[in-house]
Structures are given as C-alpha cells and as structure tokens.
C-alpha cells in the first residue's frame with residue numbers, strides 16, 4: 001500500500017508537470033488549430049532562464065523560497081516574450097496559408113531554438129540547484145512525498161485553478177473562449193482576435209516556464225534537449241484528453257503521469273514510455289476524440 | 301449614415317462584389333434582396349471588415365471605414381447578426397448576451413438592456429442558463445438579434461434572419477426588428493431572400509444579382525415592380 005501511494009504520488013507529480021505544458025498545446029490548438037511544436041522549447045528556455053537567474057540571485061545572497069519565486073517569475077516573463085515573438089514571426093504571417101505551412105514553421109522554430117540554446121549554452125547537462133527547500137509538514141503526507149513533490153503539486157494546482165478562473169471570468173478569458181468557438185463571430189462582437197492569439201501564446205508559455213522551473217529543480221539537471229521529450233509527452237497528454245479541451249489536457253496529463261509511474265514501479269522503468277503511448281493508443285481506439293473531447297462537430 | 305461607393309470584394313481571384321454602391325440613411329430600414337450566391341452576405345462581411353474590399357470606399361457618418369479592422373468598425377456601432385446566427389455554442393444564453401457588450405464601456409446599464417431583450421423575447425429569459433448550442437433555430441435567431449442589441453448598435457446589419465424558421469416565428473422576429481427601429485431609432489440594413497416580407501417591412505430596397513446592384517427603389521415600388529414580382533415574389 002505504501003509503495004502504491006508513493007507511485008501514485010510520483011505519477012501525480014509527473015502528471016502535473018505534463019499538465020502545465022499540455023495546457024499550452026491545447027489552448028493554442030483550440031484557437032488556431034496549430035500544433036505548436038516549439039512549445040517544448042519554450043519550457044526548456046524557461047528552465048535555462050531560471051537556472052541563470054537562480055545562480056545570480058544566490059551570488060547576491062538570496063535564499064530559500066525567494067529564489068524559487070523570483071526565478072520562476074523572471075523565467076515566466078522571458079518565456080512569455082518568447083511565446084509572443086514566436087507567434088508573431090513564425091505563425092502570424094502564415095495565418096492564411098495552407099495548414100501544413102505553419103506546422104512546418106513550428107518544427108523549424110523548435111529546431112532553431114534547440115540549436116540556439118545548444119550554441120549559446122552547452123550540449124552537456126547542467127546541474128540545476130534544488131530551488132525547493134526542505135521543510136516539515138504533516139506526517140501522513142510526509143510519509144509518501146517530500147517537500148519538492150508537495151510544492152510541485154500545490155503550485156500546479158494553484159496555477160490550474162488560476163487559469164480556470166481566468167478563462168471563465170476575465171475579459172481576456174471570455175474573448176479566448178469566444179474566439180475558440182467561432183473566430184469570425186468573435187470578431188463581429190468586437191474581439192481583437194490577433195490580441196487573443198498573442199495572449200494565448202503568452203499564457204501557455206508562462207505555464208510551460210513554471211513547469212520548466214519545477215522540473216529543473218526536481219530532477220536536478222537540464223540541457224537543450226529536455227523540451228523535446230517533455231513536449232512529446234505533454235502533447236500526448238493533450239491528445240489523450242481531447243486536443244483543444246482545457247480540462248481534458250489536465251486530466252490526460254494526470255492519467256499519463258500515473259500510467260508511467262505504475263509501469264515504472266510495477267514493471268520496469270525501461271517500459272514507462274511504452275506504457276504511456278500504449279495508454280494513448282488504447283484510449284484513442286476507445287474514444288477517438290480523447291477523454292473529454294467531443295466527437296467532431298460540423299463547423300459552418 | 302452608411303455609404304458604399306463602388307465596392308469590389310474578392311475571394312482569391314473570384315470577384316464576389318462588382319462595384320456596388322449602397323446608401324443607408326439614419327433611421328431607415330433598408331433591405332438588400334437577391335438569390336442565393338448573389339453576394340448579400342459578402343456585402344455585410346465587407347462592411348464589417350471581415351472580407352475587406354479590394355477597391356472602392358465605405359463611409360460611416362462621412363468617415364472612411366474600409367481600411368479599419370473589424371473590432372474598430374464594431375466599436376463605431378455597426379453590428380451584424382450574421383447568416384446562420386453563429387451563437388457561441390458552449391456559452392450560456394447570458395454569456396452570449398454578455399459577449400454582445402464586449403466593447404461597451406457603460407457597464408452599469410447592461411442589466412437594463414438584458415431586461416429589455418428579455419422583454420422582447422421572453423423565451424430567452426427562461427433559457428438564460430442554457431448553452432447556446434442547445435437552443436432551437438428560432439431561439440438562436442432571437443438570441444443572435446438580442447446579442448447584437450446588447451452592443452447598442454447605430455446600424456443593425458441582419459443577414460437572412462428568417463432563414464429556416466417557421467412563419468409564425470418569422471413574423472415575430474420581423475415585428476421586433478420594426479419595434480427596435482421605431483423605439484430605439486436604430487438604423488437597419490436587412491439582407492433577405494424572403495423578398496416579400498422584407499419589402500413589406502423596409503422603407504427602401506436594393507436588388508442584387510451576381511454581385512451587382514441591378515435595381516433600387518422605395519420598398520413599395522419594388523413590391524409593384526414586374527421584374528421583382530417575377531424573380532423574387534413568385535408572382
């Protein structure tokens with residue numbers, strides 16, 4: 001039982017990281033039907049910025065949670081700028097092009113950003129400081145998870161609740177939902193669709209950067225390539241939940257994280273990816289539109 | 301109030317509007333009638349900047365708007381009820397109405413306007429929490445018109461509001477259009493294939509064929525016109 005709970009916990013930790021990245025894929029897809037292959041790279045860049053910032057802050061004598069919070073904030077700002085720019089230069093000019101063009105542009109941006117970091121930093125793994133300090137908390141929970149896990153779970157949960165509130169109640173959130181449901185009609189009620197698309201990239205990038213900071217400090221090392229696998233997994237999670245569906249992405253990510261964790265724990269960690277994609281295939285056979293996706297609706 | 305001057309709109313290489321000129325004066329109900337594919341919807345989308353014209357000019361209260369983005373045009377008070385209603389399917393009736401107020405600054409009067417449209421269409425009040433996508437065609441049309449009214453339009457642009465609706469509901473909707481025009485002094489530009497009803501409601505009309513305006517006159521005279529009778533009134 002103890003072992004099962006530990007596996008569940010580590011599955012949820014993985015899952016919530018996937019969720020933070022998957023939300024960016026699914027929000028962008030929901031609005032412009034583009035798979036933003038460079039999204040994983042935004043996450044990777046977020047982690048690098050946090051690494052640099054935390055180094056500088058340590059030199060200046062900061063410590064504990066203040067480093068984590070400041071590093072995450074600055075990483076989020078940088079990632080937002082990257083996401084915004086990415087959309088502006090790589091996707092917006094192709095808005096009316098055939099659907100394959102922005103997809104190819106996305107793959108190009110992904111490779112470009114990987115190689116840019118490779119050249120600007122290093123091909124090797126860099127050690128990432130453990131930004132999440134140890135602290136004591138309630139015994140029954142402490143039994144199955146450490147403070148790092150707890151911080152990751154709580155941060156992800158808060159972030160996702162904040163996103164839900166933003167989308168449900170704020171002006172930009174309503175504009176995003178309207179644009180997602182009918183872009184032309186959104187324009188006809190006065191929504192500036194270009195701004196909405198930019199903001200979607202910005203919000204997705206902020207979430208990915210938060211994920212990057214958490215993973216970096218949890219795993220303890222990063223390199224230019226971490227965005228690739230994380231991106232593939234998060235994208236899988238988004239498809240699993242029903243691409244374009246926001247709660248679906250979060251649910252898909254948790255299911256994926258748990259599947260991987262149980263596979264690694266009960267079978268062998270060599271099989272965790274096989275298991276993850278196995279779950280994807282199985283669910284897509286049973287529910288082709290994903291867990292929460294709706295069967296294809298005609299769009300007039 | 302609204303003037304189109306030799307407007308030409310293209311879809312790629314296909315020309316949909318061939319140098320059309322239309323005037324709509326303040327307070328009027330003007331109708332544009334024509335067969336399917338004539339270019340009526342394109343005319344409305346061109347006015348709203350969704351498919352901007354390649355040539356020609358559009359003026360609203362004397363100021364050019366043909367280079368403006370849609371949100372700027374909507375902010376001026378040109379509000380469209382598009383063909384097929386385009387209700388936001390996963391938003392409730394109330395949220396759809398609220399989307400109509402997206403550009404409004406005077407948020408305080410919104411509740412009053414919601415009461416006003418619920419008074420016009422009591423069925424919407426009953427359905428207020430229901431998702432837009434679950435409404436019937438007639439209810440969706442009522443909601444689409446209400447959503448547009450929530451923006452407090454100066455000119456209400458309606459694209460075939462009668463399409464696919466039962467005669468009784470069409471009658472109700474046309475009565476409301478008339479009421480809004482009289483009570484709110486809202487100028488109305490009504491696109492219809494249902495020429496008979498549209499001409500009975502309107503003050504003036506334009507006839508469109510293959511992207512051109514072929515005829516324009518007062519609504520009364522158009523109703524009497526032999527050509528119109530034969531082509532659009534089925535007489």
Ligand SMILES: Nc1ncnc2c1ncn2[C@@H]1O[C@H](COP(=O)(O)OP(=O)(O)O)[C@@H](O)[C@H]1O
Nearest residue numbers: 311314316334335336337338339340341342343
């Ligand atoms: N998105 C589009 N792409 C290409 N051609 C279009 C498009 N929309 C309309 N058309 C063409 O433009 C012409 C006018 O269409 P439309 O304005 O919808 O006519 P109406 O509203 O009078 O039925 C038609 O020939 C139609 O096929």
Ligand SMILES: [Mg+2]
Nearest residue numbers: 340341342383
């Ligand atoms: Mg039409």
